[in-house]
Amino acid sequence: MTPAAHALAAIEVLTEIENRRSPAAGALKAWGAAHRFAGSGDRARIASIVYDALRSRASIAWRMGEATPRALVLGALVFVRHADVDALAAAFAASPHAPAPVTEAERAAIAAASLDGAPDHVRGDYPEWLDASLARVFGEARAEEGAALAARAPLDLRVNALKGDRDKALEALAHLKAEPTPLSPFGVRIPLTDDGRGPPVQAEPAHLKGLVEVQDEGSQIAALLCAAAPGEQVIDLCAGAGGKTLALAAGMRNRGQLYAHDSDIRRLAPLHDRATRAGVKNLQIRSPRGAADVMEDLEARADLVLVDAPCTGAGTWRRNPDAKWRMRPSALDVRISEQDAALDDGARLVKPGGRLVYVTCSLLAEENEDRIAAFLGRRPEFAAVPAAEAAVAAGLPDLARFALPSGGSILLSPRRSGTDGFFIAVLRRT
Ligand SMILES: C[S@@+](CC[C@H](N)C(=O)[O-])C[C@H]1O[C@@H](n2cnc3c(N)ncnc32)[C@H](O)[C@@H]1O
Secondary structure, eight states: OOHHHHHHHHHHHHHHHHHHOOOHHHHHHHHHHHOTTSOHHHHHHHHHHHHHHHHTHHHHHHHHTOOOHHHHHHHIIIIISOOOHHHHHHHHHHOSSOOOOOOHHHHHHHHHOOOTTOOHHHHTTSOGGGHHHHHHHHGGGHHHHHHHHTSOOOEEEEEOTTTOOHHHHHHHTGGGTOEEOSSOTTEEEEOOOTTSOOOOGGGSHHHHTTSEEEOOHHHHHHHHTTOOOTTOEEEETTOTTOHHHHHHHHHHTTOSEEEEEOSOHHHHHHHHHHHHHHTOOSEEEEOOOTTOOTTGGGTTTEEEEEEEOOOOOGGGTTTOHHHHHHOOHHHHHHHHHHHHHHHHHHHTTEEEEEEEEEEESOOOTTTTHHHHHHHHHHOTTEEEOOHHHHHHHTTOGGGGGGBOTTSSOEEEOHHHHSSOOEEEEEEEEO
């Protein structure tokens, strides 16, 4: 397929997303199934254009003067990828499968395009209804924070200390130009292609042998701030597929006992194989069993309980750009009540003197500081550990620079730390 044919396909996929309100991943899969001639490289290129367009949807629409799938694709090529309009028009004209010729009106819109005078939610590419929430956290910097969240995410890996060190991983992945990440001592970053695609790292021997796992640097830091130590009793209550479970296991060096639980048994399923591949030997997976309380015997037993709570995922919009446009206020309300419930579920498992670590991949105070304030109001036997103290305990004192002004928690974001957005609060039970 030619680049012009990729652009045409991206317009078709965006039309499907628009008309049927389909999630981007589903629409891309359906397009691939209906166009068997397209190889995996073509599908990846089409997906990359679709995601570039979705990340910057509001600012592209403002500059193009319309939000049609065609305008979004043209805008993604010109404003995100800095394509030359004449070259684009020539490529469209030369390809039998291409979008309709570039019009004079489109050329004029592109030539005059500017974000001067655009409101914050347009400059920051986020839904207008979230403006007040983001203003609460970032004030005047909210458009810049939003713009950083609208950039492409890097491809980060975590080196599994149970299998080797970072130098070994960098050597094994040297052909992918792997570099250390700036914040996590276990982080490795793989550069993307110019059009935003990463190599198939999951097929690399280093991945198959468990030396590396795909994990954003922000997620690695969230796990590191738990400071799980060898010999401890540790519970990952909302373990999902176990991204943070495996990071906790590496910190424990297979000594002590690690428990992973999730209220959704399907989400836990991949963890069984992942733990085996990672060489984790001290993990018990506590799958839910109907209405039974499968954590009852662990009440007040844990040195550390991680509550990696369900959230809107607003910190991961770089990776899931259609989620930000699909998000509705009612979803935020649901997440908030789930977060309160998960914190209460976790609290009962912490022993006196133990830690409860609350993490979300959201940037919204409603899901973060507000949940901690409400929890501390309900549970006076818990107190916030200052972020600077938590950073020192994790052996990463430099992370204290990402503390929120209250000093009781840490907020990472693409603009603040170059990572996905994460909120981390460490609490201690008296
Ligand atoms: C953010 S995801 C976890 C991601 C995972 N920890 C990781 O690092 O890959 C949140 C998970 O919490 C689970 N969950 C929600 N409420 C829960 C509760 N009260 N107890 C246990 N798990 C819960 C959801 O099923 C979901 O899998």
